[in-house]
Amino acid sequence: MKELLESACTLAVEKLLRKSGYRGDPFDVRIETPRSKGHGDFSCNAAMLVANRLKSPPREIAEQLLEVIGSADGLIERSEVAGPGFLNFWLKGNQWAKVLTDILALGDSYGSSNVGGKKKIQVEFVSANPTGPLSLGHGRQGVLGDCIARLLQFAGYQVTREYYFNNGGRQMRVLGESVKARYLEILGLACPPPESALKDQDLPWPESIDDLPVVFPRDGYQGNYIEDIATTIHEEVGEKFIEEPGEGRFRQIAEETIFAGIRDTTDSLGIVFDVYFNEKSLYENGKIEETLSALSALGLIYKKDGATWLKSEQFGLERDRVVVKSSGEPTYLLPDIAYHVDKLERGFVTVIDLQGADHIDQFPYVKAATEALVDGDNEIELVLNQFVTLRSGDRSVKQSTRAANFITVDELVAEVGVDVFRLFMVQRKPEGHLDFDLDLASETDWTKNPAYYLQYTYARTAGIEREAEKRGISLSGGGPVDLTPLALLEEMEIIRKLGEFPEVALMAAGSREPHHIPYYLRELAGIWNTYLQDGKRHRILGDDKEVSRARVALAKGLRTVMGNGLSLLGMNAPEKM
């Protein structure tokens, strides 16, 4: 409907321009929904845009435009020129009925589209290495990535959710050694390092205490989960592993345990990955070598100080970077490039990487090198997400994996529930900091909690529909519902809001910004609850059967949109609360 109006306005503008002999670029005429109700259902800024070109006052042009547009094939009830030259339009009532009819007919798929044309798109996120349980930063990224994936699916893309990990290298060795150290400590064969030395890098690291060696590595993993794993191993094998090297069974068991834990966590969040991509496979199938020689063939590689460098300055980037260390071992950069080449070769039109702010620096290098290697118009995109702080009262605690006090996703989900967790993690724009308000999230007075507010609105409406059934007011059967009784201003406003949903969903998908969805839903719920509350003026289930049926249809429309929105967020939509 908005599209119809837009094309009517565009046509009118073109007509005026032609008359004046203008031959330049077309203007981007835009229809928007005005903030204020007094400004009609839709408004258009065309007259102001063109005024400069036509050298006449905008209001005058606006008048001329309105004459050309007329009723736009019976779409428009009334129109006016307002303010500096806005065109304001009021639509005919039956136009709104059409919107509602659409919603009821489409149900779950209302708001979805096929702009993606079933093209393949990939979202890579979380991608935490199995060195510890997921932190809140990972949790945020998990929810964000999953919501972006849901939005893209809704927009008609064929989406792959992917998790990239690296279970080799130094960090995994340190992990194994950390577990072994704790194991030896349990057996009384080693002494734990002093707290003070763990906290302060400048303090000396003791080799032994009370004749017991300190085995725990200086940069070891300090979390409690390490001791848990060591305890389990001890319970199962007793002293048998004393001679076992840290990077052997210890490393392996730790990795398996931790990875299983990570999968449990993502499962509990309702996130399902299609692909787990192991960095190691790039070594095994020769992709690393291939990538290196391909870069070399393009003259992008040189040797210096015994290392192999990427000429990234050629891409206009800050500096050149090492891809193979003098030890012969690749840096993270090379496999990362190889990985992205592999992604593009798998035929995705767009590859979206979610990355924490601490990885921002590397992305341009990976992108530039990969695009140099792969022809085609497919794209690599970055969605940056900043850190999470957990706030309670006046205390704000920054969450980092290093710190001993860091809270895991599992712990927070246990505290507030999945739905609240998901909403809170997704309701800020990705690139902004996120202050997780623990007090509000775990609010026992649920009236204050925004997650429950949305769900309650859904449940409340479902309840009304149940009551309608009970009273014999049914939408099914009895032919199409006559919607003409919906004539109140509030009702038009609700339908107009419902009509915005497809646009909001599309915009959120296109900008990779899921947070628009909760804001939209909150607004929708707001006007709907206001409507429901004023039961003295308009009850849904009243004496007039025809009016009641129409209003139940409105309720169902509301619940459909609310449900579709919640589903985009991966939240439950309860029928009862």
Next chain:
RNA sequence: GCCCUCGUAGCUCAGCAGGAUAGAGCGGCCGCCUCCUAAGCGGCAGGCCAGAGGUUCGAAUCCUCUCGAGGGCGCCA
């Protein structure tokens, strides 16, 4: 020093392909259930949109600079 992100109500944040009186939640104050879910609704208070310039019919939104917060600038990942 250089780069990225962010500065909007007491707090946490929307709004930023420029648009008509700047929004929401939480917190504060005042009201509203013989009525389909009050897990709700209405109202009040609270703002030089960090600051200064510029671009134009029009700027919270675009450009430049300053200040402030966070992150990054390894042959770590």
